[in-house]
Amino acid sequence: MGSFFEFSRQVNAALMVIDEITLQGRAEFHFxxxxxATGFVLPRMKTSDILILGAGLSGLLTAHLxxxxxxxxxxxxxxxxxxxxxxxxxxxxxxxxxxxxxxTWLSPDHRRLQKLLTRLGIETIxxxxxxxxxxxxxxxxxxxxxxxPSGEPQSFRIKGGTDRIITALISSLGEGELVCNAPPLAVRxxxxxxxxxxxxxxxNSGATTKMLVETPDxxxxxxxxxxxxxxxxxxxxxxxxxxxxxxxxxxxxxxxTWMSESIKAGFSSTHPRLFRQEDGAVTTLFSNAxxxxxxxxxxxERDHALIGFLHPGLSELTPEDRxxxxxxxxxxxxxxxxxxxxxxxxxxxxxEAFTHSPHSGFIPPHQHNGHPxxxxxxxxxxxxxxGTETASVHPGYMEGAVASAxxxxxxxxxxxxxxx
Numbered sequence: 001m002g003s004f005f006e007f008s009r010q011v012n013a014a015l016m017v018i019d020e021i022t023l024q025g026r027a028e029f030h031f032x033x034x035x036x037a038t039g040f041v042l043p044r045m046k047t048s049d050i051l052i053l054g055a056g057l058s059g060l061l062t063a064h065l066x067x068x069x070x071x072x073x074x075x076x077x078x079x080x081x082x083x084x085x086x087x088x089x090x091x092x093x094x095x096x097x098x099x100x101x102x103x104t105w106l107s108p109d110h111r112r113l114q115k116l117l118t119r120l121g122i123e124t125i126x127x128x129x130x131x132x133x134x135x136x137x138x139x140x141x142x143x144x145x146x147x148x149p150s151g152e153p154q155s156f157r158i159k160g161g162t163d164r165i166i167t168a169l170i171s172s173l174g175e176g177e178l179v180c181n182a183p184p185l186a187v188r189x190x191x192x193x194x195x196x197x198x199x200x201x202x203x204n205s206g207a208t209t210k211m212l213v214e215t216p217d218x219x220x221x222x223x224x225x226x227x228x229x230x231x232x233x234x235x236x237x238x239x240x241x242x243x244x245x246x247x248x249x250x251x252x253x254x255x256x257t258w259m260s261e262s263i264k265a266g267f268s269s270t271h272p273r274l275f276r277q278e279d280g281a282v283t284t285l286f287s288n289a290x291x292x293x294x295x296x297x298x299x300x301e302r303d304h305a306l307i308g309f310l311h312p313g314l315s316e317l318t319p320e321d322r323x324x325x326x327x328x329x330x331x332x333x334x335x336x337x338x339x340x341x342x343x344x345x346x347x348x349x350x351x352e353a354f355t356h357s358p359h360s361g362f363i364p365p366h367q368h369n370g371h372p373x374x375x376x377x378x379x380x381x382x383x384x385x386x387g388t389e390t391a392s393v394h395p396g397y398m399e400g401a402v403a404s405a406x407x408x409x410x411x412x413x414x415x416x417x418x419x420x
Contacts, residue, residue: 045221048222051220052226054079055078059405060169065405067172075173076177090162106399121168124156124159126157132145143332183216184215185214189211228386231255232257233357254367264309266295291311291322310326315348327344365396366396369391
Protein backbone atom coordinates (compact mmCIF):
# COMPACT_ATOMS: atom_id res chain seq x y z
CA MET A 1 0.00 0.00 0.00
CA GLY A 2 2.97 2.28 0.26
CA SER A 3 2.90 3.27 -3.40
CA PHE A 4 -0.67 4.48 -3.17
CA PHE A 5 0.14 6.39 0.02
CA GLU A 6 2.84 8.28 -1.90
CA PHE A 7 0.42 8.81 -4.78
CA SER A 8 -2.15 10.28 -2.37
CA ARG A 9 0.45 12.59 -0.84
CA GLN A 10 1.54 13.92 -4.24
CA VAL A 11 -2.00 14.44 -5.49
CA ASN A 12 -3.05 16.29 -2.34
CA ALA A 13 0.01 18.52 -2.60
CA ALA A 14 -1.11 19.37 -6.14
CA LEU A 15 -4.65 19.98 -4.89
CA MET A 16 -3.42 22.54 -2.35
CA VAL A 17 -1.50 24.48 -5.02
CA ILE A 18 -4.41 24.42 -7.45
CA ASP A 19 -6.87 25.40 -4.75
CA GLU A 20 -4.77 28.45 -3.80
CA ILE A 21 -4.79 29.48 -7.47
CA THR A 22 -8.57 29.10 -7.56
CA LEU A 23 -8.98 31.20 -4.42
CA GLN A 24 -6.88 33.97 -5.92
CA GLY A 25 -9.26 34.19 -8.86
CA ARG A 26 -6.81 33.02 -11.52
CA ALA A 27 -8.70 29.84 -12.33
CA GLU A 28 -12.08 28.26 -11.71
CA PHE A 29 -11.58 24.51 -11.66
CA HIS A 30 -10.88 21.71 -9.24
CA PHE A 31 -8.51 18.85 -10.03
CA UNK A 32 -9.29 15.33 -8.89
CA UNK A 33 -7.87 11.93 -9.77
CA UNK A 34 -9.86 8.70 -9.84
CA UNK A 35 -7.80 6.20 -7.82
CA UNK A 36 -9.09 3.50 -10.21
CA ALA A 37 -6.89 5.02 -12.90
CA THR A 38 -3.84 3.85 -10.96
CA GLY A 39 -4.97 0.24 -11.03
CA PHE A 40 -5.19 0.31 -7.25
CA VAL A 41 -7.67 -2.08 -5.61
CA LEU A 42 -8.38 -2.23 -1.87
CA PRO A 43 -7.61 -5.71 -0.50
CA ARG A 44 -9.51 -7.48 2.28
CA MET A 45 -11.47 -4.48 3.52
CA LYS A 46 -12.80 -4.37 7.06
CA THR A 47 -16.53 -3.68 7.01
CA SER A 48 -18.95 -1.89 9.30
CA ASP A 49 -22.26 -0.09 8.94
CA ILE A 50 -20.89 3.33 9.90
CA LEU A 51 -17.34 4.58 9.67
CA ILE A 52 -16.46 7.70 11.67
CA LEU A 53 -13.36 9.68 10.71
CA GLY A 54 -11.78 11.29 13.78
CA ALA A 55 -11.82 10.35 17.47
CA GLY A 56 -12.12 13.78 19.01
CA LEU A 57 -15.15 14.98 20.95
CA SER A 58 -17.42 14.99 17.87
CA GLY A 59 -16.44 11.55 16.65
CA LEU A 60 -16.53 9.80 20.01
CA LEU A 61 -19.81 11.42 21.00
CA THR A 62 -21.36 10.48 17.65
CA ALA A 63 -20.45 6.85 18.29
CA HIS A 64 -21.78 7.11 21.86
CA LEU A 65 -25.12 8.50 20.67
CA UNK A 66 -25.47 5.95 17.87
CA UNK A 67 -24.74 3.16 20.33
CA UNK A 68 -27.74 4.39 22.33
CA UNK A 69 -30.04 5.05 19.36
CA UNK A 70 -29.13 2.11 17.13
CA UNK A 71 -27.28 -0.60 19.07
CA UNK A 72 -27.79 -2.92 16.09
CA UNK A 73 -25.39 -0.94 13.88
CA UNK A 74 -21.73 -1.86 13.61
CA UNK A 75 -19.46 1.15 14.22
CA UNK A 76 -15.80 1.85 13.67
CA UNK A 77 -13.80 5.04 14.34
CA UNK A 78 -10.58 5.83 12.48
CA UNK A 79 -8.18 8.19 14.26
CA UNK A 80 -5.05 9.52 12.53
CA UNK A 81 -3.14 10.16 15.75
CA UNK A 82 -1.67 7.51 18.06
CA UNK A 83 -4.33 8.36 20.65
CA UNK A 84 -7.89 9.73 20.66
CA UNK A 85 -8.89 13.19 21.85
CA UNK A 86 -8.47 15.44 18.83
CA UNK A 87 -8.23 19.04 20.00
CA UNK A 88 -8.84 18.06 23.60
CA UNK A 89 -5.39 17.58 25.05
CA UNK A 90 -4.82 17.48 28.79
CA UNK A 91 -1.27 17.00 30.03
CA UNK A 92 -0.92 15.23 33.36
CA UNK A 93 2.59 15.79 34.70
CA UNK A 94 3.49 13.88 37.81
CA UNK A 95 2.70 15.85 40.98
CA UNK A 96 1.19 18.76 39.05
CA UNK A 97 -2.19 20.19 38.16
CA UNK A 98 -3.71 19.00 34.84
CA UNK A 99 -2.61 21.33 32.05
CA UNK A 100 -5.02 22.07 29.21
CA UNK A 101 -3.21 22.38 25.90
CA UNK A 102 -6.43 22.27 23.86
CA UNK A 103 -10.14 22.82 24.44
CA THR A 104 -10.72 24.21 27.92
CA TRP A 105 -13.62 26.53 28.66
CA LEU A 106 -17.39 26.46 28.52
CA SER A 107 -19.97 29.10 29.35
CA PRO A 108 -23.50 29.01 30.82
CA ASP A 109 -25.11 29.06 27.37
CA HIS A 110 -23.28 25.88 26.31
CA ARG A 111 -26.28 23.82 27.36
CA ARG A 112 -25.67 20.75 25.20
CA LEU A 113 -22.20 20.32 26.65
CA GLN A 114 -23.48 20.85 30.18
CA LYS A 115 -26.15 18.18 29.71
CA LEU A 116 -23.52 15.79 28.37
CA LEU A 117 -21.29 16.40 31.37
CA THR A 118 -24.21 15.76 33.71
CA ARG A 119 -24.98 12.46 31.97
CA LEU A 120 -21.33 11.43 32.21
CA GLY A 121 -21.09 12.43 35.87
CA ILE A 122 -18.40 15.06 35.22
CA GLU A 123 -18.34 18.29 37.25
CA THR A 124 -17.20 21.76 36.27
CA ILE A 125 -15.33 24.41 38.26
CA UNK A 126 -15.39 28.18 37.79
CA UNK A 127 -12.46 29.79 36.02
CA UNK A 128 -10.86 32.03 38.62
CA UNK A 129 -10.31 35.50 37.18
CA UNK A 130 -10.01 37.76 40.20
CA UNK A 131 -11.35 41.28 40.25
CA UNK A 132 -8.35 42.76 38.43
CA UNK A 133 -6.11 41.79 35.53
CA UNK A 134 -2.56 42.67 34.59
CA UNK A 135 -2.65 44.54 31.29
CA UNK A 136 0.36 45.30 29.08
CA UNK A 137 -0.59 47.95 26.56
CA UNK A 138 2.78 47.90 24.80
CA UNK A 139 6.38 46.74 25.33
CA UNK A 140 7.37 50.35 26.02
CA UNK A 141 4.94 50.81 28.91
CA UNK A 142 4.96 49.12 32.31
CA UNK A 143 2.14 46.67 33.07
CA UNK A 144 -0.94 48.08 34.77
CA UNK A 145 -3.64 46.71 37.03
CA UNK A 146 -7.05 47.13 35.44
CA UNK A 147 -10.48 46.39 36.88
CA UNK A 148 -12.25 43.51 35.19
CA PRO A 149 -15.84 44.25 34.12
CA SER A 150 -18.45 43.12 36.61
CA GLY A 151 -21.47 41.13 35.53
CA GLU A 152 -19.62 39.18 32.82
CA PRO A 153 -20.81 35.57 32.30
CA GLN A 154 -18.80 33.09 34.35
CA SER A 155 -16.53 30.73 32.43
CA PHE A 156 -16.03 27.16 33.61
CA ARG A 157 -13.50 24.36 33.19
CA ILE A 158 -13.83 20.60 33.54
CA LYS A 159 -12.95 19.50 37.05
CA GLY A 160 -10.00 17.16 36.87
CA GLY A 161 -9.23 17.89 33.22
CA THR A 162 -11.09 18.16 29.92
CA ASP A 163 -9.83 14.76 28.81
CA ARG A 164 -12.21 13.17 31.31
CA ILE A 165 -14.89 13.59 28.63
CA ILE A 166 -12.77 11.60 26.18
CA THR A 167 -12.08 8.86 28.73
CA ALA A 168 -15.78 8.53 29.56
CA LEU A 169 -16.84 8.31 25.91
CA ILE A 170 -14.14 5.77 25.05
CA SER A 171 -15.41 3.53 27.84
CA SER A 172 -18.69 3.09 25.93
CA LEU A 173 -16.96 1.73 22.80
CA GLY A 174 -16.83 -1.94 21.98
CA GLU A 175 -13.66 -3.91 21.35
CA GLY A 176 -12.01 -2.99 18.07
CA GLU A 177 -14.31 -0.03 17.39
CA LEU A 178 -11.49 2.52 17.75
CA VAL A 179 -8.54 2.28 15.38
CA CYS A 180 -5.64 4.71 15.92
CA ASN A 181 -2.72 5.52 13.60
CA ALA A 182 -5.15 5.29 10.69
CA PRO A 183 -5.22 8.58 8.72
CA PRO A 184 -7.71 8.39 5.84
CA LEU A 185 -6.11 8.99 2.44
CA ALA A 186 -8.99 8.39 0.04
CA VAL A 187 -12.77 8.08 0.21
CA ARG A 188 -14.61 6.41 -2.67
CA UNK A 189 -18.23 5.60 -3.42
CA UNK A 190 -18.87 2.48 -5.53
CA UNK A 191 -21.95 1.19 -7.32
CA UNK A 192 -21.67 -2.54 -6.82
CA UNK A 193 -21.34 -4.98 -3.95
CA UNK A 194 -17.85 -6.19 -4.79
CA UNK A 195 -15.34 -5.08 -2.20
CA UNK A 196 -12.50 -3.30 -3.87
CA UNK A 197 -14.53 -2.39 -6.94
CA UNK A 198 -13.00 0.37 -9.03
CA UNK A 199 -16.33 1.49 -10.48
CA UNK A 200 -17.04 4.85 -8.90
CA UNK A 201 -20.49 6.32 -8.37
CA UNK A 202 -21.32 9.80 -9.59
CA UNK A 203 -21.57 12.58 -7.03
CA ASN A 204 -25.37 12.59 -7.12
CA SER A 205 -25.83 8.90 -7.79
CA GLY A 206 -28.61 7.16 -5.94
CA ALA A 207 -27.08 3.81 -6.87
CA THR A 208 -24.14 4.04 -4.48
CA THR A 209 -24.00 0.84 -2.46
CA LYS A 210 -20.78 1.18 -0.49
CA MET A 211 -18.34 3.77 0.80
CA LEU A 212 -14.67 2.82 0.83
CA VAL A 213 -11.87 4.41 2.86
CA GLU A 214 -8.16 3.91 2.24
CA THR A 215 -5.57 4.32 5.02
CA PRO A 216 -1.83 3.60 4.81
CA ASP A 217 -2.29 0.07 6.17
CA UNK A 218 -5.90 -1.02 5.73
CA UNK A 219 -9.00 -0.62 3.63
CA UNK A 220 -12.43 -0.09 5.19
CA UNK A 221 -15.96 -0.32 3.82
CA UNK A 222 -19.21 1.04 5.25
CA UNK A 223 -22.67 2.12 4.19
CA UNK A 224 -22.28 5.59 5.75
CA UNK A 225 -19.21 7.68 6.51
CA UNK A 226 -19.23 10.51 9.06
CA UNK A 227 -16.26 12.84 8.84
CA UNK A 228 -15.43 14.96 11.88
CA UNK A 229 -12.24 16.39 10.36
CA UNK A 230 -11.94 20.19 10.10
CA UNK A 231 -13.35 21.13 6.68
CA UNK A 232 -10.12 22.60 5.32
CA UNK A 233 -8.09 19.60 6.46
CA UNK A 234 -10.71 17.28 4.97
CA UNK A 235 -10.53 18.79 1.51
CA UNK A 236 -6.74 19.10 1.51
CA UNK A 237 -5.73 15.72 2.88
CA UNK A 238 -8.20 13.22 1.41
CA UNK A 239 -8.86 12.25 -2.19
CA UNK A 240 -12.60 11.96 -2.90
CA UNK A 241 -13.96 9.86 -5.75
CA UNK A 242 -16.34 11.23 -6.91
CA UNK A 243 -15.04 14.73 -6.07
CA UNK A 244 -16.78 16.86 -3.50
CA UNK A 245 -19.02 19.58 -4.96
CA UNK A 246 -17.03 22.63 -6.08
CA UNK A 247 -18.89 25.05 -3.82
CA UNK A 248 -18.25 22.90 -0.79
CA UNK A 249 -14.59 22.55 -1.71
CA UNK A 250 -14.10 26.30 -2.12
CA UNK A 251 -15.85 27.21 1.13
CA UNK A 252 -14.08 24.47 3.09
CA UNK A 253 -10.72 25.68 1.78
CA UNK A 254 -11.35 29.08 3.33
CA UNK A 255 -12.87 27.84 6.58
CA UNK A 256 -11.01 28.67 9.74
CA THR A 257 -9.92 25.67 11.82
CA TRP A 258 -10.39 26.24 15.53
CA MET A 259 -7.09 26.03 17.48
CA SER A 260 -5.03 25.31 14.35
CA GLU A 261 -2.81 28.39 14.68
CA SER A 262 -2.81 28.64 18.46
CA ILE A 263 0.12 28.06 20.77
CA LYS A 264 -1.09 27.09 24.23
CA ALA A 265 1.55 27.19 26.92
CA GLY A 266 1.96 27.49 30.65
CA PHE A 267 3.90 26.85 33.80
CA SER A 268 3.23 24.40 36.58
CA SER A 269 4.58 24.47 40.14
CA THR A 270 3.80 23.19 43.62
CA HIS A 271 4.51 26.64 45.08
CA PRO A 272 1.47 28.98 45.01
CA ARG A 273 3.44 32.19 45.51
CA LEU A 274 5.17 31.88 42.15
CA PHE A 275 1.92 32.45 40.27
CA ARG A 276 0.30 35.14 42.35
CA GLN A 277 0.65 38.91 42.45
CA GLU A 278 2.72 40.39 45.25
CA ASP A 279 -0.47 40.97 47.24
CA GLY A 280 -1.59 37.39 46.64
CA ALA A 281 -4.18 38.23 43.96
CA VAL A 282 -5.02 35.67 41.27
CA THR A 283 -3.07 36.27 38.08
CA THR A 284 -5.05 37.09 34.95
CA LEU A 285 -3.05 38.63 32.11
CA PHE A 286 -3.86 40.37 28.85
CA SER A 287 -0.90 41.64 26.88
CA ASN A 288 -0.10 43.42 23.64
CA ALA A 289 3.59 42.97 24.40
CA UNK A 290 3.73 39.17 24.54
CA UNK A 291 4.77 36.52 24.24
CA UNK A 292 1.72 35.54 26.32
CA UNK A 293 -1.31 37.43 25.03
CA UNK A 294 -3.64 35.82 27.60
CA UNK A 295 -2.81 33.99 30.80
CA UNK A 296 -5.13 32.40 33.39
CA UNK A 297 -4.91 30.65 36.74
CA UNK A 298 -5.37 26.89 36.35
CA UNK A 299 -4.43 25.83 39.84
CA UNK A 300 -6.01 22.84 41.53
CA GLU A 301 -6.50 22.30 45.26
CA ARG A 302 -2.87 21.24 45.77
CA ASP A 303 -0.94 22.21 42.63
CA HIS A 304 -0.59 25.49 40.80
CA ALA A 305 -0.49 26.42 37.15
CA LEU A 306 -0.83 29.30 34.71
CA ILE A 307 -2.09 28.48 31.21
CA GLY A 308 -2.62 30.79 28.26
CA PHE A 309 -1.95 31.61 24.65
CA LEU A 310 1.34 32.71 23.12
CA HIS A 311 1.31 35.06 20.15
CA PRO A 312 0.83 32.88 17.04
CA GLY A 313 3.69 34.70 15.30
CA LEU A 314 6.09 32.77 17.55
CA SER A 315 5.22 29.42 15.98
CA GLU A 316 8.44 29.26 13.99
CA LEU A 317 10.67 29.70 17.05
CA THR A 318 12.07 26.71 18.86
CA PRO A 319 10.27 25.55 22.01
CA GLU A 320 13.35 26.59 23.98
CA ASP A 321 13.18 30.14 22.61
CA ARG A 322 9.47 30.38 23.37
CA UNK A 323 10.09 29.15 26.90
CA UNK A 324 12.85 31.73 27.43
CA UNK A 325 10.59 34.55 26.23
CA UNK A 326 7.66 33.35 28.35
CA UNK A 327 9.87 33.03 31.41
CA UNK A 328 11.16 36.57 30.97
CA UNK A 329 7.60 37.89 30.75
CA UNK A 330 6.48 35.98 33.83
CA UNK A 331 9.46 37.25 35.82
CA UNK A 332 8.69 40.79 34.72
CA UNK A 333 5.03 40.59 35.69
CA UNK A 334 5.22 38.63 38.92
CA UNK A 335 8.65 39.54 40.22
CA UNK A 336 9.91 35.96 40.24
CA UNK A 337 13.49 35.10 39.39
CA UNK A 338 14.68 33.08 36.42
CA UNK A 339 14.37 29.40 37.20
CA UNK A 340 11.69 29.95 39.87
CA UNK A 341 8.73 29.71 37.54
CA UNK A 342 8.19 25.94 37.71
CA UNK A 343 8.05 23.69 34.64
CA UNK A 344 7.13 24.96 31.18
CA UNK A 345 4.73 23.11 28.85
CA UNK A 346 3.37 23.99 25.42
CA UNK A 347 1.48 22.76 22.37
CA UNK A 348 2.08 24.45 19.02
CA UNK A 349 -1.05 23.47 17.11
CA UNK A 350 0.32 24.82 13.84
CA UNK A 351 2.72 21.87 13.89
CA GLU A 352 -0.11 19.37 14.27
CA ALA A 353 -0.49 17.82 10.81
CA PHE A 354 -3.85 16.25 11.69
CA THR A 355 -5.31 19.61 12.74
CA HIS A 356 -3.61 22.35 10.76
CA SER A 357 -3.63 22.58 6.97
CA PRO A 358 -1.09 25.17 5.75
CA HIS A 359 -2.42 28.03 3.64
CA SER A 360 -1.25 31.27 2.14
CA GLY A 361 -2.87 34.52 3.15
CA PHE A 362 -5.06 35.10 6.18
CA ILE A 363 -8.21 33.22 7.19
CA PRO A 364 -10.11 35.27 9.80
CA PRO A 365 -11.03 33.47 13.03
CA HIS A 366 -14.32 31.56 12.72
CA GLN A 367 -14.64 32.34 9.01
CA HIS A 368 -17.31 30.05 7.46
CA ASN A 369 -17.70 28.19 10.76
CA GLY A 370 -21.27 26.90 10.82
CA HIS A 371 -21.81 27.45 7.07
CA PRO A 372 -24.97 25.61 5.92
CA UNK A 373 -23.09 23.97 3.04
CA UNK A 374 -21.50 21.61 5.56
CA UNK A 375 -24.88 20.21 6.59
CA UNK A 376 -26.14 19.41 3.10
CA UNK A 377 -26.49 15.68 2.32
CA UNK A 378 -23.73 14.21 0.17
CA UNK A 379 -23.89 11.05 -1.92
CA UNK A 380 -27.50 10.45 -1.00
CA UNK A 381 -26.78 10.91 2.70
CA UNK A 382 -23.98 8.35 2.78
CA UNK A 383 -21.36 11.03 3.51
CA UNK A 384 -22.09 13.23 6.55
CA UNK A 385 -19.85 16.15 7.53
CA UNK A 386 -19.52 16.84 11.23
CA GLY A 387 -17.08 18.46 13.66
CA THR A 388 -17.29 21.76 15.52
CA GLU A 389 -16.67 23.94 12.44
CA THR A 390 -19.80 22.49 10.80
CA ALA A 391 -22.19 23.11 13.71
CA SER A 392 -25.17 25.42 13.32
CA VAL A 393 -24.71 26.69 16.91
CA HIS A 394 -21.51 27.69 18.71
CA PRO A 395 -19.20 26.48 15.93
CA GLY A 396 -15.56 26.50 16.93
CA TYR A 397 -16.26 25.54 20.55
CA MET A 398 -16.83 22.29 22.44
CA GLU A 399 -20.53 23.16 22.40
CA GLY A 400 -20.37 23.13 18.61
CA ALA A 401 -18.65 19.74 18.67
CA VAL A 402 -21.50 18.34 20.76
CA ALA A 403 -24.14 19.91 18.50
CA SER A 404 -22.49 18.51 15.38
CA ALA A 405 -22.31 15.04 16.93
CA UNK A 406 -26.01 15.14 17.72
CA UNK A 407 -26.78 16.21 14.14
CA UNK A 408 -24.54 13.51 12.62
CA UNK A 409 -25.94 10.71 14.79
CA UNK A 410 -29.48 11.78 13.98
CA UNK A 411 -28.75 11.96 10.24
CA UNK A 412 -27.05 8.55 10.20
CA UNK A 413 -29.82 6.89 12.19
CA UNK A 414 -32.42 8.41 9.86
CA UNK A 415 -30.55 7.11 6.81
CA UNK A 416 -30.58 3.54 8.11
CA UNK A 417 -34.24 3.84 9.10
CA UNK A 418 -35.17 4.84 5.55
CA UNK A 419 -32.91 2.29 3.85
CA UNK A 420 -33.80 -0.73 5.94
